[in-house]
Amino acid sequence: MISTAEPALSVRPQPQARDGFDASPLVVFYETTQACDLVCAHCRACAQPKRNPDELTPAGARALLDELCGFPEPPLVVLTGGDPMKRPDIHEIVSHGVSRGLSMAMTPSATKLVTRDALMTLADAGLSRLAVSIDGANAASHDTLRGVPGSFQRSLEILADARACGLPLQVNTTVHRGNVDELPALADLLDGYGIVLWSVFFLVPVGRALADRRIEPDRYEEVFALLAREARRRSYVVKTTEAPHYRRFVMQQRKRARRRGEAAAAHGQTSVMPVGMMGTNDGKGVLFVGHTGLIQPSGFLPLPCGRFPRDSIVDVYQNHALFRSLRDSDGFSGKCGACEFRSICGGSRARAFALTGDALGSDPDCAYQPPAWLRAGLHVAEGAGD
Numbered sequence: 001m002i003s004t005a006e007p008a009l010s011v012r013p014q015p016q017a018r019d020g021f022d023a024s025p026l027v028v029f030y031e032t033t034q035a036c037d038l039v040c041a042h043c044r045a046c047a048q049p050k051r052n053p054d055e056l057t058p059a060g061a062r063a064l065l066d067e068l069c070g071f072p073e074p075p076l077v078v079l080t081g082g083d084p085m086k087r088p089d090i091h092e093i094v095s096h097g098v099s100r101g102l103s104m105a106m107t108p109s110a111t112k113l114v115t116r117d118a119l120m121t122l123a124d125a126g127l128s129r130l131a132v133s134i135d136g137a138n139a140a141s142h143d144t145l146r147g148v149p150g151s152f153q154r155s156l157e158i159l160a161d162a163r164a165c166g167l168p169l170q171v172n173t174t175v176h177r178g179n180v181d182e183l184p185a186l187a188d189l190l191d192g193y194g195i196v197l198w199s200v201f202f203l204v205p206v207g208r209a210l211a212d213r214r215i216e217p218d219r220y221e222e223v224f225a226l227l228a229r230e231a232r233r234r235s236y237v238v239k240t241t242e243a244p245h246y247r248r249f250v251m252q253q254r255k256r257a258r259r260r261g262e263a264a265a266a267h268g269q270t271s272v273m274p275v276g277m278m279g280t281n282d283g284k285g286v287l288f289v290g291h292t293g294l295i296q297p298s299g300f301l302p303l304p305c306g307r308f309p310r311d312s313i314v315d316v317y318q319n320h321a322l323f324r325s326l327r328d329s330d331g332f333s334g335k336c337g338a339c340e341f342r343s344i345c346g347g348s349r350a351r352a353f354a355l356t357g358d359a360l361g362s363d364p365d366c367a368y369q370p371p372a373w374l375r376a377g378l379h380v381a382e383g384a385g386d
């Protein structure tokens, strides 16, 4: 099945790709709450058991969705957290978004709150996709990361219940040093659950996620090769998050196959990355609104650029200096700025910021050495010399 890079798809990719996502994001992540009953080791939100009294009210959440309808192209909305199920009004949020013509997806935490009845109510409200996190191929691996025994089994039960309710399913997996060897077994496991998308996240050290849990840059290339292989033989789509260099990898594979005259292989590579899905990144096709209304380029790039409802989300996305610079790969510095793949990749802006403090600098987790960067001797200046 086809493979992409970056957010959940099936929403009008072509016009967005043409304008570089300057006018509208493809996907908006709305952090409905930071409350959650799990204590995941890599939680971006540093979730906590109780809801923050300052989170957007039910009326505020509905107003946020109304505001998103002001984009020229209405985005896909992903309700995230914490755990969105900790909000008693979550079904109304879904139905309000649907009534405004928005595609609404959701990423609940795998707890007892996700009952079959709750899933049926969400399906009736018009939810277009449910995403469940599975971070290991077995309970020992997954539950250790999630901090709650039984979480793995609960995730599988939710997948089965949601499928029975007719909800399209996505599985999110965060790759780290402790689970990278389990990815083939996990790909096998997921084949039995009727999912439409496997979204593979690559660790960005924000929130509770630790930098030393990242895999090595060379290991990314091995994982990319695995994902490209899996994408061709599975019933579900495979995509990456915070690994835009997967697009570079796929393009290189395609080019090598063409050089070897392997027409069939080249065709196969084309099929794993539709052109329309190329080029999203933090702040470029992606927007994040936090539980109290803070507007950021993504959940993994915690640089506030405004606050809803004081500031217009549409205006911040289209005109804020940081958002504009994140969409201008010619303005990037270091290796990514010199790279010939910068417009379709650009590196994870979130990881660049988390590890270097410069959101426009190089993504330290890319193994590729651009010829222009080597020719200019910049690799020596940046301390990556021979």
Ligand code: SF4
Pocket (backbone or CB within 6 Å): 244, 245, 248, 335, 336, 337, 339, 340, 341, 342, 345, 346, 347, 348, 362, 363, 366, 367, 368, 370
């Ligand atoms: S150097 Fe930067 S832009 Fe080039 S492939 Fe690597 S991450 Fe992408």
